[in-house]
Amino acid sequence: MVGVLTTTTREVVLCSEVMPSSPTLVSSNRSFGGEQQVFRHDSSVLGCSMNFGVYLPPQAASGPCPVVYWLSGLTCTEQNFITKAGAQAHAARLGLILVAPDTSPRGEGVPDDDAFDLGCGAGFYLNATQEPWARQYRMYDYVVSELPGLIEAHFPAAERRSILGHSMGGHGALVIALRNPGRYRAVSAVAPITAPSQVPWGQKAFRAYLGEDQGAWAEFDASQLVRVAKERLPLLVDVGDKDQFLERELKPEIFRRACEEVGHPLTLRMQPGYDHSYYTIATFIGDHLEHHAAALSK
Amino acid sequence: MVGVLTTTTREVVLCSEVMPSSPTLVSSNRSFGGEQQVFRHDSSVLGCSMNFGVYLPPQAASGPCPVVYWLSGLTCTEQNFITKAGAQAHAARLGLILVAPDTSPRGEGVPDDDAFDLGCGAGFYLNATQEPWARQYRMYDYVVSELPGLIEAHFPAAERRSILGHSMGGHGALVIALRNPGRYRAVSAVAPITAPSQVPWGQKAFRAYLGEDQGAWAEFDASQLVRVAKERLPLLVDVGDKDQFLERELKPEIFRRACEEVGHPLTLRMQPGYDHSYYTIATFIGDHLEHHAAALSK
Numbered sequence: 072m073v074g075v076l077t078t079t080t081r082e083v084v085l086c087s088e089v090m091p092s093s094p095t096l097v098s099s100n101r102s103f104g105g106e107q108q109v110f111r112h113d114s115s116v117l118g119c120s121m122n123f124g125v126y127l128p129p130q131a132a133s134g135p136c137p138v139v140y141w142l143s144g145l146t147c148t149e150q151n152f153i154t155k156a157g158a159q160a161h162a163a164r165l166g167l168i169l170v171a172p173d174t175s176p177r178g179e180g181v182p183d184d185d186a187f188d189l190g191c192g193a194g195f196y197l198n199a200t201q202e203p204w205a206r207q208y209r210m211y212d213y214v215v216s217e218l219p220g221l222i223e224a225h226f227p228a229a230e231r232r233s234i235l236g237h238s239m240g241g242h243g244a245l246v247i248a249l250r251n252p253g254r255y256r257a258v259s260a261v262a263p264i265t266a267p268s269q270v271p272w273g274q275k276a277f278r279a280y281l282g283e284d285q286g287a288w289a290e291f292d293a294s295q296l297v298r299v300a301k302e303r304l305p306l307l308v309d310v311g312d313k314d315q316f317l318e319r320e321l322k323p324e325i326f327r328r329a330c331e332e333v334g335h336p337l338t339l340r341m342q343p344g345y346d347h348s349y350y351t352i353a354t355f356i357g358d359h360l361e362h363h364a365a366a367l368s369k
Numbered sequence: 370m371v372g373v374l375t376t377t378t379r380e381v382v383l384c385s386e387v388m389p390s391s392p393t394l395v396s397s398n399r400s401f402g403g404e405q406q407v408f409r410h411d412s413s414v415l416g417c418s419m420n421f422g423v424y425l426p427p428q429a430a431s432g433p434c435p436v437v438y439w440l441s442g443l444t445c446t447e448q449n450f451i452t453k454a455g456a457q458a459h460a461a462r463l464g465l466i467l468v469a470p471d472t473s474p475r476g477e478g479v480p481d482d483d484a485f486d487l488g489c490g491a492g493f494y495l496n497a498t499q500e501p502w503a504r505q506y507r508m509y510d511y512v513v514s515e516l517p518g519l520i521e522a523h524f525p526a527a528e529r530r531s532i533l534g535h536s537m538g539g540h541g542a543l544v545i546a547l548r549n550p551g552r553y554r555a556v557s558a559v560a561p562i563t564a565p566s567q568v569p570w571g572q573k574a575f576r577a578y579l580g581e582d583q584g585a586w587a588e589f590d591a592s593q594l595v596r597v598a599k600e601r602l603p604l605l606v607d608v609g610d611k612d613q614f615l616e617r618e619l620k621p622e623i624f625r626r627a628c629e630e631v632g633h634p635l636t637l638r639m640q641p642g643y644d645h646s647y648y649t650i651a652t653f654i655g656d657h658l659e660h661h662a663a664a665l666s667k
Binding site for chain 1: 642
């Protein structure tokens with residue numbers, strides 16, 4: 072097992088010689104008594120090298136801890152969350168491992184687009200079916216399967232998971248939890264895109280990655296998935312009422328209506344004065360991690 | 370007064386028309402019930418436009434709050450502290466205004482150097498006497514006088530101040546507090562350069578900005594100033610024992626010895642496993658702000 076608090080770069084490198092898919096330590100910084108680390112590994116699902124952040128709380132030194140997956144928004148890498156959200160303070164207090172993947176495949180040969188909302192940095196946590204994206208833009212499979220497999224094999228991780236995210240990553244968290252009953256103990260989102268089939272960012276991405284078939288879009292649209300959800304996992308969603316993308320891209324009222332119509336438990340908090348920035352995430356990440364910790368401790 | 374929680378960009382612009390030195394709002398983000406703002410103003414001391422960050426806690430909406438000045442390290446702007454330190458959570462809890470200036474004059478016509486440790490981003494919180502720096506590299510006067518004057522005129526700021534910083538900014542905080550008895554209620558530092566006259570970063574900067582006269586260097590060297598300090602302000606200093614600059618640049622043992630020899634109160638905490646990064650700042654900023662709040666509430 073790599074990544075425990077005493078791991079050194081040398082140990083990880085040795086380990087990766089015998090086990091090709093093992094992650095390699097990129098950086099490690101002590102933080103709130105634990106370690107904020109970044110690893111790099113060869114993703115077989117995405118066909119490229121990927122970075123991910125792992126925060127190991129102090130409690131991970133003495134035994135397995137539950138794992139909270141954080142999915143970031145458009146343009147982000149693993150760095151945004153680990154440097155700006157202030158989540159480590161809460162994870163240390165609550166004994167949670169935080170895992171923060173990148174937002175798309177990246178690197179030489181990976182298809183991309185000049186726009187910020189398509190291609191690298193804009194994976195939308197789906198499995199693409201259209202060219203040139205289909206082979207590598209498979210962030211859904213990466214986040215649901217490959218990354219947890221890696222985390223649970225190489226880190227002091229309990230098999231108790233939860234998931235949350237921001238904006239495009241909030242969309243990803245809701246979609247992934249709704250499609251995988253029993254796999255996550257909790258799910259929440261800050262400023263999520265909740266009805267991607269009905270907003271410009273989502274329509275552009277879905278058309279490019281999934282084609283014109285609206286049936287395929289529904290498989291990655293939280294407002295449609297919640298109508299057929301097999302599990303009533305309580306949803307916590309925070310959105311700032313001064314979010315610059317509220318009306319055009321986030322549309323939480325569509326999601327609220329869908330939840331109400333099927334009786335799915337949703338706590339939607341419109342936060343007065345807050346915008347789409349990391350200042351909003353930092354303000355509410357503590358509430359979210361407490362919500363997750365309560366479900367993960369059961 | 371600009372900068373109260375209800376201030377809009379328009380109000381600030383109108384205000385600056387009648388009062389040329391008034392700050393102009395650059396950005397404002399709600400954070401922990403308060404506002405993280407960035408302003409820009411024309412500094413007469415530095416002869417250029419300067420950005421500074423101001424965090425107004427919720428308490429500032431109902432009355433003046435004490436002000437904590439944060440000085441950043443080499444290469445930083447006002448952004449590093451406001452995005453990475455997680456200080457707003459504590460300031461909101463404690464009712465503190467946080468002011469984070471840039472680390473040097475900047476912009477067209479401002480003298481600079483290709484090196485990261487001289488010129489822009491490396492003002493060292495002193496008043497330069499040598500060319501080409503002497504006219505604009507006056508961060509000491511800027512932080513001690515011009516900036517507090519601006520803050521106390523335009524924001525809901527009490528005339529109770531404290532100061533802290535990181536690395537080069539820790540040096541600045543210690544020097545400024547030691548040279549200005551009665552002006553600051555508290556001072557502290559994370560990973561400060563404590564004996565600049567004896568380490569490469571300090572020697573390079575002092576030689577360029579102050580010339581070869583070691584007497585001039587002593588005026589900006591905390592380990593020398595503490596020997597003649599007229600006020601016994603208790604000093605709190607945190608340094609990581611894995612700080613990559615510990616032995617070459619920070620040398621807290623020189624400062625500890627100086628404090629011991631003159632009986633100046635110093636709490637120096639060597640923090641096991643911590644490095645020079647913002648992860649260290651984020652971990653201990655809460656302790657520091659509590660230390661400041663206790664002194665500022667008296």
